[in-house]
Amino acid sequence: MVAACTLAVLGTLVPLGDDAASSAATDRGPAARAGYAAATDDAACTGPVRSLDPAKGSVDGAAVARIKAHGKLVVGVDQNSYLWGFRDPATGDFAGFDIDIVKAIAKDILGDENAVQYLTVPTAGRIDAIKSHKVDMVVRTMTVNCERAADVAFSTAYFTAGQQILTADPAITGFDDSLNGKRVCTATGSTGDDELKKGAHGATVVPVDNQLDCLVLLQLREADAVFTDNALGAGQAAQDPNVHLAGHPVTSEPYGVAMNLADTDLVRRVNKVLAAYRTDGRWTASYNHWLQPHLPGMKPPAPLYQ
CATH class of the missing domain: 3.40.190.10 (Periplasmic binding protein-like II)
Incomplete structure (x- = not known):
C-alpha cells in the first residue's frame, strides 16, 4: 500500500518550455485523417485500425525535423503506472515498459535515448495534448481504436492487453x-x-x-x-x-503510440523503430524485465499496415 500511495501522489505536471509550444504544427483535421485511416468511427470500423507503412513514405519529414530542431522528443506519459510508466523512487527517473519504447524512439531520431522532455498527462487529457501539439506523441498504455483514430494517428500496436x-x-x-x-x-x-x-x-x-x-x-x-x-x-x-x-479479460486492448494526424512522417518513423524493436530482442528484454512475472506468455503483436 505504501508503494501505491507513493506513486499516486506524484501525479503532477512536468512543465514544458515555451519553445515546445511555439513549434506546434497545424492539425489538418479531416484531410489528415483521411490520409491516415479509412475507418474513423465505430459504425465504419470493421477491423483493427491499420497504421502507415514506413516503407511507403517519408520517415524524415517536417515533424521529425521539428523534433530535431527542438533537440528533445516531447512525450506525454504516465508516472503512476507501475511497470509501465512510473517514477523510480530510488532515482526519480521515469521507468517502465512504455518508457523503454520512448527511449528507443528518442535514440533513433536524436541519437540519445535521454533526449526526452516528459510531460505527465491524465488519461482524459491524452488526445487534447496531441491535437494541440503540447507533446510530439503519447506513450501511455493507450488503446488503438476507431473512435480515437478520428482524432489522433496511431503507430502499429506494441502490446495487447484486455x-x-x-x-x-x-x-x-x-x-x-x-x-x-x-x-x-x-x-x-x-x-x-x-x-x-x-x-x-x-x-x-x-x-x-x-x-x-x-x-x-x-x-x-x-x-x-x-x-x-x-x-x-x-x-x-x-x-x-x-x-x-x-475473471477473464473481456476486451482486446492493443496499445499504440499516439501522434498528431498531420505528422505522417513521424508515424512512419515510429513504426520503423517499432519494427526493429520487436525483432532485435529489445521488446523481449523489456518484457522479461518488467512484465513477464506478472503477465506471462505474451509476445509482441504483429504490425498491421495500410
Whole structure:
C-alpha cells in the first residue's frame, strides 16, 4: 500500500518550455485523417485500425525535423503506472515498459535515448495534448481504436492487453453480476470507462482522473473493484498482494503510440523503430524485465499496415 500511495501522489505536471509550444504544427483535421485511416468511427470500423507503412513514405519529414530542431522528443506519459510508466523512487527517473519504447524512439531520431522532455498527462487529457501539439506523441498504455483514430494517428500496436476486474473482495468473480451493488472504479476517458457505460452489471461507477487513484480507493475501501486493462491491473497487484485480477479479460486492448494526424512522417518513423524493436530482442528484454512475472506468455503483436 505504501508503494501505491507513493506513486499516486506524484501525479503532477512536468512543465514544458515555451519553445515546445511555439513549434506546434497545424492539425489538418479531416484531410489528415483521411490520409491516415479509412475507418474513423465505430459504425465504419470493421477491423483493427491499420497504421502507415514506413516503407511507403517519408520517415524524415517536417515533424521529425521539428523534433530535431527542438533537440528533445516531447512525450506525454504516465508516472503512476507501475511497470509501465512510473517514477523510480530510488532515482526519480521515469521507468517502465512504455518508457523503454520512448527511449528507443528518442535514440533513433536524436541519437540519445535521454533526449526526452516528459510531460505527465491524465488519461482524459491524452488526445487534447496531441491535437494541440503540447507533446510530439503519447506513450501511455493507450488503446488503438476507431473512435480515437478520428482524432489522433496511431503507430502499429506494441502490446495487447484486455479489460479485467481487479479486486480484494472474494465475492467478486469478474466482470459479471457479482458486481451488482458494488462500487467499481475506472479512469475517465479510458476504454474501461467506455465499457462500463455499456453496462455496469448493477455496479456504481466511481470515476477518477488517473487509473492508479482507483487502487488507492480500493485500499481505502471507498471502492470494491477496479475495471482496467489487465496489464495495468497486474502492475497494481504487484504493488499490493491483497488485490488480484478476477475473471477473464473481456476486451482486446492493443496499445499504440499516439501522434498528431498531420505528422505522417513521424508515424512512419515510429513504426520503423517499432519494427526493429520487436525483432532485435529489445521488446523481449523489456518484457522479461518488467512484465513477464506478472503477465506471462505474451509476445509482441504483429504490425498491421495500410
